[in-house]
Amino acid sequence: MEKQKKTLVIGVIGADVHAVGNQILYHAFTDAGFNVINLGVMVSQEEFINAAIETNADAIVVSSLYGQGELDCRGLREKCDEAGLEHILLYVGGNIVIGKQPFEEVEKRFKAMGFDRSFPPGTAPEVDIAYLKQDLHVED
Amino acid sequence: MKPVLLIDFGSTYTKVTAVDVDAPRLLGTANSYTTVQTDINDGLADALKKLEARTGTLDFCARYACSSAAGGLRMLASGLVPELTAEAAKTASLGAGAKVLKTYSFKLNEDDADEIRELNPDIFLLVGGTDGGNTECIIHNARVIKDIGGDYPVILAGNRNAARTCAKILEGREVHITENVMPSFNVLNTEPVQKEIREVFLNRIIQAKGLSKATELLNGIMMPTPSAVMAAIKLLAEGTENQKGIGDLVAVDVGGATTDVYSVAEGLPDDPRTALRGLPEPYIKRTVEGDIGMRYSIRGIVEAAGLKKTAAIANLSEERLNEIVDLFAAHTDLLPSDDETQRADEALASMAVRVAMTRHAGRMSEIFGLGGLQLIQTGKNLLNVDQFIVTGGSLIHTEHTGRIASYGFFDEEDPGSLKPKHCTVLVDRSYIIAAMGLLSQYYPDAALTILKEELVKDDGTK
Numbered sequence: 235m236e237k238q239k240k241t242l243v244i245g246v247i248g249a250d251v252h253a254v255g256n257q258i259l260y261h262a263f264t265d266a267g268f269n270v271i272n273l274g275v276m277v278s279q280e281e282f283i284n285a286a287i288e289t290n291a292d293a294i295v296v297s298s299l300y301g302q303g304e305l306d307c308r309g310l311r312e313k314c315d316e317a318g319l320e321h322i323l324l325y326v327g328g329n330i331v332i333g334k335q336p337f338e339e340v341e342k343r344f345k346a347m348g349f350d351r352s353f354p355p356g357t358a359p360e361v362d363i364a365y366l367k368q369d370l371h372v373e374d
Numbered sequence: 375m376k377p378v379l380l381i382d383f384g385s386t387y388t389k390v391t392a393v394d395v396d397a398p399r400l401l402g403t404a405n406s407y408t409t410v411q412t413d414i415n416d417g418l419a420d421a422l423k424k425l426e427a428r429t430g431t432l433d434f435c436a437r438y439a440c441s442s443a444a445g446g447l448r449m450l451a452s453g454l455v456p457e458l459t460a461e462a463a464k465t466a467s468l469g470a471g472a473k474v475l476k477t478y479s480f481k482l483n484e485d486d487a488d489e490i491r492e493l494n495p496d497i498f499l500l501v502g503g504t505d506g507g508n509t510e511c512i513i514h515n516a517r518v519i520k521d522i523g524g525d526y527p528v529i530l531a532g533n534r535n536a537a538r539t540c541a542k543i544l545e546g547r548e549v550h551i552t553e554n555v556m557p558s559f560n561v562l563n564t565e566p567v568q569k570e571i572r573e574v575f576l577n578r579i580i581q582a583k584g585l586s587k588a589t590e591l592l593n594g595i596m597m598p599t600p601s602a603v604m605a606a607i608k609l610l611a612e613g614t615e616n617q618k619g620i621g622d623l624v625a626v627d628v629g630g631a632t633t634d635v636y637s638v639a640e641g642l643p644d645d646p647r648t649a650l651r652g653l654p655e656p657y658i659k660r661t662v663e664g665d666i667g668m669r670y671s672i673r674g675i676v677e678a679a680g681l682k683k684t685a686a687i688a689n690l691s692e693e694r695l696n697e698i699v700d701l702f703a704a705h706t707d708l709l710p711s712d713d714e715t716q717r718a719d720e721a722l723a724s725m726a727v728r729v730a731m732t733r734h735a736g737r738m739s740e741i742f743g744l745g746g747l748q749l750i751q752t753g754k755n756l757l758n759v760d761q762f763i764v765t766g767g768s769l770i771h772t773e774h775t776g777r778i779a780s781y782g783f784f785d786e787e788d789p790g791s792l793k794p795k796h797c798t799v800l801v802d803r804s805y806i807i808a809a810m811g812l813l814s815q816y817y818p819d820a821a822l823t824i825l826k827e828e829l830v831k832d833d834g835t836k
Contacts, residue, residue: 241506249741251649251748269506271559276649276741276748284455289507289559 240370241291243282245273246328248306252299255328259297262359268366279310283317292370293323295362296349303330304343311348323369327353327362377401377432378817380809381418381439381592382599383408383585385446386630388417390425391809392432398820400828402429403804410443414588437592438812441585442599447471447575450495452478454502454511459532461653462555463501466531466564468660470571471601472497473632481511482518491522496579497571498526500540503533505557516540520547527574531555531567550574562654572597597815599808600660603627604636606811607763608658610825611638614818620826622759624734624794625807626782628726628766630669630706635661635734641754641792648738648749655754661734666726668719668768669706672699679725688721690714695721709771716772723768724781731782736792751792757784759794763829765802775801776832800829 242263246256253275260272271285282294294314298306307326314322326349331340337354344352351365367374376396382389388408392401404424409417426432449472453460456479464477475493478486490498498519502512512532519528520543527548530540537551550573553566580586580596597605603625613619622639637659643650665674676684676699685695698718702708710716736753764770764779772778779799785791806828814821 239506249748274649276750284458285559287508288455288458288502288556289504290509291507 239267239269240293240366240372241269241271241289242293242295242366243271243273243285243289243291244295244297245277245282246275246297246299247277247279247282248298248300248302249276250298250300250302250306251275252297252328255299256297259295259359259362262363263295263366266363266367267372279306279313282310283313283319286314286319286322287317291322293325293366295366296324296326297328298326298330299328301329301332303328307344307349308347314348323366324349325351325353325362325366327357329355377434378813379422379432379434379437380812381437381588382602382808382812383410383414383418383439383441383443383588384599385443388414388421389805389809390418390421391806392425392429392434393809393813393820393824395813395817395820398817398823400804400806400824401432403806403809404428408443410584414443414585415591418588418591436816438816439588439592440597440599440602440808440812441580442473443585446473446600447571447579447598448493448496449474449499449571450476450478450490450493450497451499451501452482452515453532454480454508457652458560459501459503459556462562462564463499463531465562465653465656465659466555466567467499467571468600468662469564469604469656469658470568471575471598471604472571474662478515481514487518487522490519491524494524495526497574498528499567499571500528500530501532501555501567503536503554504559505534505554507533509533509536509539512536513539513543516543520544527578529567529570529574531570548578560653562656564656572601597812600634602808602811603634604658604660604811605814606807606821606825607636607638609811609814609818609822610763610829614822616819617822619822620761623761623763624731624756624759624782624797625763625765626727626730626769626779627807628723628730628764628769629667630767631664631667631671633663633666633726633730633766635663635730637734637754637756637759639754639756639759641736641756643738643749643751643755644757645749648751650751652752655736659734659754661730663730663733666730668723668726668766669702669708672703672722675722675726675729678729684721684725687724688717690718690721694718719768720772720774720778723766723772724778727764727769727778728781728785731793732788732791738790738792753792755792756794757792760797761800762794762797763800763802763807765805765807770801770803770805775799779832799832801832802828803830804828
């Protein structure tokens with residue numbers, strides 16, 4: 235049964251130490267039936283990738299709350315490609331950019347960086363979960 | 375009196391140690407050349423004769439042995455990600471007393487296959503993938519190992535979902551399946567694979583290495599010498615039911631070919647706000663520096679520590695030190711014979727201790743983020759360990775042991791390296807640590823008493 239579960243690697247990228255949202259996501263995703271590898275806070279791109287390789291993960295869900303998300307996330311998709319994770323789903327969410335910018339533009343920029351989906355501040359975990367299930371073809 | 379004989383079949387010397395377990399004390403030690411090529415018992419008999427010449431005839435009630443003869447327990451391992459399962463495989467193998475010739479990561483290629491064929495290990499450890507995780511890599515590697523051929527046993531300790539497939543690929547070979555060395559992400563599970571390694575060593579390696587002739591004379595199991603050393607270190611730190619141990623410690627064994635470092639300590643950060651990175655650290659950790667040794671790997675010491683720095687410590691010119699290094703490398707049985715070679719030997723030993731300790735100890739780094747200063751620790755924090763045990767020819771046969779050992783301590787010039795700050799140095803003058811590790815398997819209290827008695831304090835004033 236265990237291996238039927240989809241595996242997610244989650245964590246807060248860069249030098250960001252915001253731990254609360256990360257814990258909430260961990261519990262929400264676990265309760266929703268995912269196998270969650272939680273890397274916690276201050277996670278480098280390499281750590282996301284290494285964990286995803288070893289656990290054969292289906293998606294990497296990156297959080298960033300301190301405004302440096304765009305810098306921290308740049309190149310993650312390319313590194314995934316390099317590491318043989320061409321088909322892995324990439325999500326990002328939180329306060330991923332500085333200041334008030336229209337989220338459509340932010341989303342477009344992250345899309346160009348190779349993120350399949352990005353989520354604005356205040357997104358409820360249920361929203362992410364619904365998209366994850368849709369993108370990973372998980373039936374309820 | 376109840377005399378027990380402990381034997382260490384080393385790569386060069388067969389060392390014998392006699393102890394009385396009745397009123398625990400060391401009776402004597404002696405050594406002779408190891409004769410693994412002909413009959414290993416010849417060297418043993420010779421060493422025994424020398425021993426009894428000193429102690430008088432002894433009627434041993436038991437004989438136990440450990441061995442690192444014929445190259446030791448030579449292992450190769452392959453994992454998936456270098457920092458994760460490959461590192462876990464290496465840590466587990468070293469902890470089982472093996473000599474890890476090389477650790478491979480990701481998929482093995484044709485060059486790796488050629489190298490593996492050439493190295494022809496005693497055991498191949500195949501791991502990779504957490505349980506339920508990646509299966510592709512370990513299955514690929516099992517195919518490569520099958521195609522290489524050879525008759526060494528393969529231990530499978532990777533993703534459980536791939537174990538049967540790998541065993542099937544390797545059908546016809548001796549295969550041992552055991553629990554995953556990393557069952558879930560960043561969780562180390564070393565004991566099952568270490569148990570398997572020990573069993574393969576006992577059932578197979580001893581036969582293959584021509585050591586079985588000696589086992590007829592022995593009462594107990596043989597173990598790889600590094601395992602015996604680890605057992606002694608653990609006993610000394612933790613004590614027995616009846617006797618207290620001395621607590622957390624670090625031990626450094628500077629040999630001719632390698633330098634081994636052992637630490638017994640949790641190694642957690644002093645400040646709880648410190649973030650921990652990397653694999654969890656074993657409470658008893660062994661690392662082996664294959665490029666740091668006093669004879670075969672002497673060049674590696676100056677390469678790692680720098681010729682200039684080493685020459686300054688030896689108070690020799692760089693040219694002169696270079697000459698002495700070449701001399702020792704070419705004549706591995708040479709001992710320091712005059713003041714210059716003695717100073718060179720001690721400076722090189724000091725640098726060997728420093729390099730090996732720096733690699734063994736953890737590291738603290740600082741990151742300034744929006745929340746202020748953030749500390750990040752990788753590896754073990756040994757700052758508060760206050761006992762430092764040293765062994766190995768170059769350290770025990772000099773009166774400057776304390777000074778040499780202090781090069782393994784915390785260094786203001788490299789404050790991020792979490793080496794011990796203030797230590798009492800204990801010297802293995804009679805070279806008995808491995809023997810006491812063996813003895814501890816049967817007579818732990820006697821072994822601990824003798825260890826405490828025989829390890830000599832050096833206050834470093836010389």
